[in-house]
Amino acid sequence: MNDALILRSAGERIALAVPIKGLLAVSGLSAVILGIVAISLMSGSYPLDLPGVWATLTGVPPEETASTVVWQFRFPRLLAALLVGALLGLSGAILQNVTLNPLADPSLVGVSQGASLAVVAIIVAFPGADGPLRPLYAFGGALVVAAIIQWIAMKRAGGATMRFILTGIGIAAFISAITSAMLTYGQVDQALSALGWLAGSIHAAGWGEVRMLSLLTVLLVPAVIWAVGPMRALRFGPDMATGLGVAVRPARIILITLAVALAAIAVSAVGPLGFVGLIAPHLARRLVHTGLGLQLVLTGLVGAVMVSGADLIGRALFAPVQIPAGIVTALVGVPVFVMVLLRSQTRTQL
Amino acid sequence: MSRALYLGPPVVIGGILLLFLWHIAVGAKAIPLLTVAQSFWAFDQTEFDHVVIRNLRLPRAIFAISVGASLSVAGALMQGVTRNPLAEPGLLGLLAGASFAVVAAIGFFGLAAPGWIPAVAALGALGGAVMVWTIAARVPGGATPLSLILSGAAVTAFLGALITLMQLMDEQTFESLRVWLTGTLAGRQMDVFLWCLPWFAAGLLISFAVARQVTALAMGEETAIGLGVDIARLKIIVLICVVVLTAASVAVAGPLGFVGLVIPHVARLLVGSDYRLVVPYSAGIGAAYLLLVDIAARLVLAPVEVSTGIVTALLGAPFFIWLVRTRL
Numbered sequence: 001m002n003d004a005l006i007l008r009s010a011g012e013r014i015a016l017a018v019p020i021k022g023l024l025a026v027s028g029l030s031a032v033i034l035g036i037v038a039i040s041l042m043s044g045s046y047p048l049d050l051p052g053v054w055a056t057l058t059g060v061p062p063e064e065t066a067s068t069v070v071w072q073f074r075f076p077r078l079l080a081a082l083l084v085g086a087l088l089g090l091s092g093a094i095l096q097n098v099t100l101n102p103l104a105d106p107s108l109v110g111v112s113q114g115a116s117l118a119v120v121a122i123i124v125a126f127p128g129a130d131g132p133l134r135p136l137y138a139f140g141g142a143l144v145v146a147a148i149i150q151w152i153a154m155k156r157a158g159g160a161t162m163r164f165i166l167t168g169i170g171i172a173a174f175i176s177a178i179t180s181a182m183l184t185y186g187q188v189d190q191a192l193s194a195l196g197w198l199a200g201s202i203h204a205a206g207w208g209e210v211r212m213l214s215l216l217t218v219l220l221v222p223a224v225i226w227a228v229g230p231m232r233a234l235r236f237g238p239d240m241a242t243g244l245g246v247a248v249r250p251a252r253i254i255l256i257t258l259a260v261a262l263a264a265i266a267v268s269a270v271g272p273l274g275f276v277g278l279i280a281p282h283l284a285r286r287l288v289h290t291g292l293g294l295q296l297v298l299t300g301l302v303g304a305v306m307v308s309g310a311d312l313i314g315r316a317l318f319a320p321v322q323i324p325a326g327i328v329t330a331l332v333g334v335p336v337f338v339m340v341l342l343r344s345q346t347r348t349q350l
Numbered sequence: 351m352s353r354a355l356y357l358g359p360p361v362v363i364g365g366i367l368l369l370f371l372w373h374i375a376v377g378a379k380a381i382p383l384l385t386v387a388q389s390f391w392a393f394d395q396t397e398f399d400h401v402v403i404r405n406l407r408l409p410r411a412i413f414a415i416s417v418g419a420s421l422s423v424a425g426a427l428m429q430g431v432t433r434n435p436l437a438e439p440g441l442l443g444l445l446a447g448a449s450f451a452v453v454a455a456i457g458f459f460g461l462a463a464p465g466w467i468p469a470v471a472a473l474g475a476l477g478g479a480v481m482v483w484t485i486a487a488r489v490p491g492g493a494t495p496l497s498l499i500l501s502g503a504a505v506t507a508f509l510g511a512l513i514t515l516m517q518l519m520d521e522q523t524f525e526s527l528r529v530w531l532t533g534t535l536a537g538r539q540m541d542v543f544l545w546c547l548p549w550f551a552a553g554l555l556i557s558f559a560v561a562r563q564v565t566a567l568a569m570g571e572e573t574a575i576g577l578g579v580d581i582a583r584l585k586i587i588v589l590i591c592v593v594v595l596t597a598a599s600v601a602v603a604g605p606l607g608f609v610g611l612v613i614p615h616v617a618r619l620l621v622g623s624d625y626r627l628v629v630p631y632s633a634g635i636g637a638a639y640l641l642l643v644d645i646a647a648r649l650v651l652a653p654v655e656v657s658t659g660i661v662t663a664l665l666g667a668p669f670f671i672w673l674v675r676t677r678l
Contacts, residue, residue, distance in 0.1 A: 166674040327515055
């Protein structure tokens with residue numbers, strides 16, 4: 001690591017290697033996020049200038065409307081976008097590291113579809129039951145589908161990566177069909193509310209979603225920090241990981257469950273957002289190569305930039321028509337996915 | 351094979367006829383089979399049921415037969431020529447390309463004349479196929495089943511997002527297309543079908559004509575060359591056939607996934623790998639299958655009608671997973 005700044009103190013008894021490039025990337029991304037925050041809070045059908053936004057945030061709004069617009073609509077929406085992006089990015093990074101599969105993504109392996117099915121089923125079948133428990137349903141659905149895919153894909157040895165992806169595509173098609181059938185079957189108003197959620201739209205996010213997202217994120221962050229150790233070992237393959245003292249099977253199951261949980265929370269708040277979990281880890285790696293811990297931080301930041309940026313583009317591009325962020329991430333994500341596909345090496349059995 | 355030759359055609363044609371009558375009898379109001387038969391032998395303009403059959407149910411049954419046969423033959427040709435058990439118009443991006451082109455033509459350029467729809471759909475299907483093929487061929491390792499399906503999924507996701515985008519820009523124009531996009535045999539008018547009829551006929555006839563050469567190609571390129579097959583020409587003809595059949599199907603029924611995947615495998619299971627038999631049997635079984643699926647779509651959640659495309663996906667996706675587990 002020649003690009004690290006080494007700090008020594010106390011007679012060389014304590015030394016700390018600071019990866020300069022990594023920290024530069026972190027601060028750069030943070031600056032980008034700040035920029036997106038500023039633009040998001042300023043722009044919209046009620047435009048504000050920067051001092052106006054600052055005044056509103058610090059408690060002296062220029063007008064009463066400004067306070068409502070910023071605090072009730074723009075700010076929670078922005079926070080939700082940032083949190084969702086970070087969660088999806090982390091989920092994708094963990095999935096890719098554990099399965100050693102550069103194409104693993106919460107939506108490509110059916111997790112998003114499982115969460116969607118559970119939530120739509122609840123919205124359509126028990127209209128009253130939706131609400132604070134939504135993340136729980138989403139998590140349950142996602143976990144069941146992830147388990148089914150693992151079970152089917154692992155049945156036979158060899159070619160597991162390929163079977164994993166194809167099985168995921170098949171299950172995704174199956175579950176989307178059930179979801180569509182539910183939408184046909186359900187009452188029109190419930191179906192419409194489910195449909196809006198399904199497009200992966202952040203515009204409905206309010207403080208309730210933000211509270212839920214931030215609470216669960218805070219709960220899961222220690223788990224992610226813990227996960228860095230076993231993930232670092234698993235990156236070398238199962239044999240090496242065993243040699244390094246990691247119980248491979250339990251570690252895999254726990255890590256995949258963690259990834260599913262992260263994605264399910266994000267999906268339950270704003271609906272399925274495709275391709276973020278797939279791309280954020282690749283972009284973070286492209287940005288700078290660092291240790292796994294810092295890489296995860298970078299991936300979370302990249303994910304936050306992607307989703308908040310997609311939301312901003314979606315509402316600014318064709319204003320007053322609002323494009324759901326899920327559409328923007330898909331339009332940006334597919335070309336990147338194709339690039340990843342073209343660069344993939346034959347050893348991943350493509 | 352000889353048994354299949356003598357027994358097969360009567361069984362398949364009989365099955366299609368039975369399902370055809372049942373399909374017409376089923377619906378919001380069940381019509382007795384006797385009345386269905388009478389409406390053909392002795393059509394009575396004053397009889398309400400007869401008018402319903404003539405104007406609504408008969409067209410729908412004919413759509414099901416043509417679309418089922420065409421998608422299945424398209425799938426059979428693709429599987430034979432690419433020697434890829436997972437080849438299918440839906441999975442390889444042709445359905446998405448055709449739907450995208452139709453939506454763009456109707457919504458953006460106001461091209462609502464029914465005669466144009468199959469042509470536009472053909473352009474889109476060709477575009478989708480070329481995109482998927484170009485991406486898959488450049489993936490390290492070449493156009494394997496996996497890389498083809500992944501690029502198909504990517505292209506489908508991209509075009510799907512674009513379709514949603516167009517819908518959001520102009521919700522009123524697209525209201526009528528919303529149901530069509532889930533794949534349905536209901537609601538299409540006879541005039542669109544009549545415009546598509548030459549496409550169906552030409553595609554199916556050419557497919558039957560090249561079936562013998564496809565058999566040779568399915569045994570491997572070298573074998574085919576040894577048997578005197580002009581491979582490049584054959585591939586272009588097959589591509590045109592597949593595009594034409596897919597385009598006509600999409601124009602009539604929207605994107606119906608997995609039909610072209612399931613049926614050719616069933617046909618091969620029954621008659622072996624000779625495409626002179628596989629292609630016509632795929633057509634027959636495909637027609638029967640789509641009639642059956644459309645009956646199920648109307649009966650399962652009655653009185654609500656499920657889109658036909660949802661049922662084909664519910665039946666086809668598990669089959670796809672089974673293929674992945676056993677054939678790859």
